[in-house]
Amino acid sequence: MVKLNNEYGSINIAKGVFMLLTGDAATNCFGVKGMTVRSVSDGLVHLLKRESMGKGVRITYNDDNTISIDLHIAVDQDLNIPVVCESIIYEVRYKVAKGTGVEVKRIDIFVDSMIIG
Numbered sequence: 001m002v003k004l005n006n007e008y009g010s011i012n013i014a015k016g017v018f019m020l021l022t023g024d025a026a027t028n029c030f031g032v033k034g035m036t037v038r039s040v041s042d043g044l045v046h047l048l049k050r051e052s053m054g055k056g057v058r059i060t061y062n063d064d065n066t067i068s069i070d071l072h073i074a075v076d077q078d079l080n081i082p083v084v085c086e087s088i089i090y091e092v093r094y095k096v097a098k099g100t101g102v103e104v105k106r107i108d109i110f111v112d113s114m115i116i117g
Helices: 015-027 050-056 081-100
Strands: 002-006 009-013 032-038 045-047 057-061 067-076 104-115
Touching: 015 032, 015 050, 015 057, 015 067, 015 081, 032 050, 032 104, 045 067, 045 104, 050 057, 050 067, 067 081, 081 104
Parallel strands: 067 104
Antiparallel strands: 002 009, 032 045, 032 067, 057 067
């Protein structure tokens, strides 16, 4: 949990808030089909439904009160993946900082699947 202090007291922000903001920002970017998760039982990558997209996000708290984010995504076919990822990084960093006031130190994106059609 990230703790922010101000003159009125403190605010504690749970991982779920960061996961929701991150998943929403990433899936609204052009070319992103959705968040993914790798099944432990069969090792296959599964596209997540909108309501469970937080499972494709991992939040790590840093000592300097910032966070680092790992994203697992599926993208459309025939896209320039580095350009799509740059767009995601910008959008996630902006929306998380705007919504929580917490700086995002690092974002790592794992493109687990490419969806045809």
